[in-house]
Amino acid sequence: MDTLRRLLKPLATARRGNVAETVGDWRVSPRVDDDALSAAFTAAYGTPPAGIWRAPGQANLMGTHTDAVGGLALPMALPWGVSVALEPTADGTVEARSVQRPGEAVRFTSAATDATAAGRASVPGWARHVAAVFWAARGAGHLDASAGARIMVDSDLPVGAGLSSSAALHCATLLALADSHHLTALSGDRRVMAGIARRAATEFIGSPSGTMDHTAPLRCAEGRALFLDCRTEGGRNVPFALNDAGLHLLIIDTRVRPRPRDTARLDATRHAECARAARRLGVETLRDVEDLAAALDRLRHPVLRKRVQHVVTEIHRVNAVVGLMRATALPEIGAVLTASHFSLRDQFEVSCPELDLAVEAAVHAGARGAKMTGHGRGGSAIAVVAEEKVDGVREAVSTAFADKGFRAPRFHTALPSSGAYRTR
Missing domain, CATH: 3.30.70.890 (GHMP kinase, C-terminal domain)
Known part of the structure; x- marks a missing residue:
């Protein structure tokens, strides 16, 4: 010592x-309550959601700034995260709302959203992260132009605190899309999902993101830390009691x-x-x-x-x-x-x-x-x-x-x- x-x-x-x-904090919920999230969705859209999906934030215990060189990392999932209530639609239109911003709705057409500057600018604020996931899933061949959704988001994960709040939103949205649109080839492969979520961040949002950022929310396990090889994307969960x-x-x-x-x-x-x-x-x-x-x-x-x-x-x-x-x-x-x-x-x-x-x-x-x-x-x-x-x-x-x-x-x-x- x-x-x-x-x-x-x-x-x-x-x-x-x-x-x-030092900037002001984004407001988040003290705790995400599924009943309250479902009720907010129903109040906004007139029907209950098809389901609620959640992805956690993460803390990297070791291996910070090594994933860009194909190194090793050791993240763990946190108790706080982002929850997405979603109802799939077949008209190609996406409407996204947030519990944090009542009364505000963002609408866009999935097929018309692209990674150009104009395409990104057409979707404002936090909903751009939702649009990024639709774009990446469509580009990977898992989602067709008719796939849309009605979405309500809630979060108890601090934004900007170095705990991967954006990655949690990407992963929760992608998991909700894969399950609700019955994309079984995607929902059964968390490694592929992490790659698509990462592409949403790097190519659409333009945000630096290593392999770990989107792998941890999808592949961590309770009571364990993920020992991740960022070169091969192989990983195993190690007890962290x-x-x-x-x-x-x-x-x-x-x-x-x-x-x-x-x-x-x-x-x-x-x-x-x-x-x-x-x-x-x-x-x-x-x-x-x-x-x-x-x-x-x-x-x-x-x-x-x-x-x-x-x-x-x-x-x-x-x-x-x-x-x-x-x-x-x-x-x-x-x-x-x-x-x-x-x-x-x-x-x-x-x-x-x-x-x-x-x-x-x-x-x-x-x-x-x-x-x-x-x-x-x-x-x-x-x-x-x-x-x-x-x-x-x-x-x-x-x-x-x-x-x-x-x-x-x-x-x-x-x-x-x-x-x-x-x-x-």
């Missing part, structure tokens, strides 16, 4: 520099909301740097670097050296955490989480002062370890905390934020939850 404290000390004096803008070890996963939402265009720009820059480093090293991707010391000796560019060091060591940390999970040594994963944050802060340079302070304060208050999750420059940190220390860690982080004049953080405790499913 003394070593961790020495390493954490520089966090307290970090300069703000180029950090994300926090309760049995007397531990909690504490989500610390810094309430710093990165602007989407800034996140996209940062991700694109980091991906380009990783690709340039791989070319200089003569490997397909940084996943293929076997001798890190030799690779760093060959690279003279200081920025590329940093990127290589993060990616290669982060992949090793995924294997280390999986090994500790299998050995039921869950308290020991905390130090690996904290080491990951140091690397994301110093080597990949995607943290921000609020995330750094959340990690510092949590570890000093007795958390076993902590790190940022998500793309970075805002959003949330996660901490592994013994049950009896959760209140103290919350208080310490809140006090540290107040002392720095930062916006008060929000806290949630989470257990590994189920992937996407039909709730009724």
Whole structure:
């Protein structure tokens, strides 16, 4: 612990520099209630929905910013997510509404929606994510032009908190479409579904999205973390029994909301740097670097050296955490989480002062370890905390934020939850 404290000390004096803008939160429900969602759908459309489907948010325990190089990742599904009530139609028209925005309806024709700038602009706001799913499913040959739907969405997953709220909306909508339109070839293959949902994000929305973002909501399992190979898309769920070890996963939402265009720009820059480093090293991707010391000796560019060091060591940390999970040594994963944050802060340079302070304060208050999750420059940190220390860690982080004049953080405790499913 003394070593961790020495390493954490520089966090307290970090300069703000180029950090994300703190913006207002999108309003979400305290809890999604299926009865209330069904009633809202019926009130809006005059008939009950054919069903309700739900996809969770996710927190990446380890493997942050490695999926773009075909690395390893270790996400878990969260208890909060996005629910979609849907009634299929056969007229090609889609009408989307949200519990969060009563009285507002967005209508578009599935066949007329495309990934051009004009096509995207024709569908406003959050409903663009719904249109993206229709476009991607149609482009993959699973949905014809006559397939439409009436939709009502509700969410209890914070938006912009680094917990994959957009991916949850994509996955819930796609699962609802596949089930309600009887697309059995699609609904039975979660790997294919993840690829379609990812295409909706990257090609229609224009948002950076790695393999993990849409795989985790579809393929995670309750009580487990998904050990995912982002190159082969193979994965298996590893037991992550926090309760049995007397531990909690504490989500610390810094309430710093990165602007989407800034996140996209940062991700694109980091991906380009990783690709340039791989070319200089003569490997397909940084996943293929076997001798890190030799690779760093060959690279003279200081920025590329940093990127290589993060990616290669982060992949090793995924294997280390999986090994500790299998050995039921869950308290020991905390130090690996904290080491990951140091690397994301110093080597990949995607943290921000609020995330750094959340990690510092949590570890000093007795958390076993902590790190940022998500793309970075805002959003949330996660901490592994013994049950009896959760209140103290919350208080310490809140006090540290107040002392720095930062916006008060929000806290949630989470257990590994189920992937996407039909709730009724």
